[in-house]
Amino acid sequence: MNDMKSMSDNTPSSPERRRFISAATVTAAGVTLAPGVMLIDVAHGRPEEQAASSAVRWGMLVDATKCASGCDECVSACSTENGWTPVAESAHPKQAPQWIRKLELQDPLTQAETNLPMMCQHCEEPPCVDVCPTGASFKRADGIVLVNRHTCIGCRYCMMACPYKARSLVHEPLNDTQKPDVPRGIGCVESCTFCVQKVDRGDGTTACVEACTASGHNALVFGDMNDPESEISKRLRELPTKQVRADLNLNLGVRYHGI
């Protein structure tokens, strides 16, 4: 202790030395971070070792006025991308998982009809995450709500808690349609992941949005709601949107126009 004290006493701090150290630190930080920053800029992806950032909040805009009756391109695309069997092909439709489904709404008074896709709303305050006993249900820093396939015990408390009926239990052994980057398993609960595998690859979109755009309906927009220059942010500024069950104040990642 005394030695250290005397050493520091004997070494007067020079302004030159300090400047050198700060410059070196800045350079080192720049060299370390630049490739990462560049990668984000170029591809909107992120390297595996880099954690999801709360600077981003992934979200989706659903324009129900453009969502066509009878069209389920988004549902098929989700099923293909994520490897869950379409409900029509399931031997047990009531027990079959559905990550996204088309809702047909009708006002009994005016007979007005509305079509929209319903899936995990990626709440900022997700009730499923609150109630999960093991912490398997979790929200990533970038707002995506997921289930950890390794710690889900299949208690289904999250399914009881979700106001959007967004979650499904895998009731039976899975066939071999599983995708390598979308782990699933019997006895575990699952739901829409905002195609997290695509997001992390840097695709910047989801399978349902791609399918909706390809079909020419353009009812879905996906993007970073924290980036004021993103398409979704611009559209959200222009269009009046609502959150489903806004009374619960969950701050949803999915916003609907035309409901």
Next chain:
Amino acid sequence: MASITFREVEGSSLKYWMLFGGIGLFVLFGFLSYLYMHHHGHVVTGMDNQIVWGLPHVFAVFLIVAASGALNVASIASVFNKPMYKPLAPLSAILALALMLGGLLVLVLDLGRSDRLIVAMTHFNFKSMFTWNVFLYSGFFALVGIYLWTMLDRNVKAYSKAAGTAAFIWRLTLTTGTGSLFGFLVARELYGTSMLAPMFIIMSFAYGLAIYLMVLVAAYAWTGRPLGDAVMMRLKSLLAVFVAAVLYFVVVYHLTNLYFAKMGSVESFILRDGGIITTLFWVGQIVIGCVVPLVILLSGLGRQRSWIMIACALVILGGIAQMYVTIIGAQAYPLDMFPGMTMKSSFYDGVIHTYSPTMAELFLGLGGVAIALLVTTFAVKVLRLLPANLDDATVAKLEH
């Protein structure tokens, strides 16, 4: 105060082993049901993505609620210093432990991944009511276990009141936790109210005492030990008070809901249009579970032991009906995501969900009941839990 002699049940007769074997058979059926469900997945049950908690939860939650209620007799003895209840306390404690064990086993064996129980024991999310319940259940075993020890071992008898008080406070907290499993759910209309916690507590008083009375009478009748009317009259009056309180809570709960327009349709579903749910509510929960037992217990019929037993059985059946309505009924009514609109989808949105439990689920649930009875049957054989004599003269001496 006169002392009471506690004695083990001899348990060597053919009748004892037949009872033991009969109950054991149901434990075996329950285990086989679990293996079947675990092997094939929940696809072989009546549960689906609409009714996610089914008959096993009905039994599990009923047993857990009844477990804390079964401890009441012991609490009255040690916490509220009623000497007449002291000889009844050890059975009360063992029954509480046995029912809790049965309920918890059903709960964990119904998990989608029951093989991952160790994960539930090592990963905790303290915002989850389920996590809190894991600690409440473990603490219940520990505290009631210690309490039972202070009752059975003369060396630690001095700590009985302290242990009893701790167990009493813990059991109230535990049932608050059980009610709050549902009370803390924001999504469904019939949940999300603090009313469920006190309502579950009063229900536990009734269900636990009804089970306690039936076990007590059976144990004394089958072992030929004298059980006087003094004990029976006191306990049956207590049961009447508890059942009346349950009825009061249920009435206030539904009346409050009926007052709010937004709850109108879900209340109509439970009270009028819900088919089997409505029948179970009115016939099961209200008439069988509350009204008839009250009439029996408060009228002259309540002076006859066989009628008291009938009332207890009805309270238990009504309790299972109540759990069915509370757990299945609330899920059967679709989530109201767009109030005032009709909804249609491939995922059964906007339609009443039906549920037909399979034999596997029924036997898994009954297996939990059987575990509780088996543990009790075995415990009275190996431990000195039951007083040798509870006739009126012996009991009268305790009061002086």
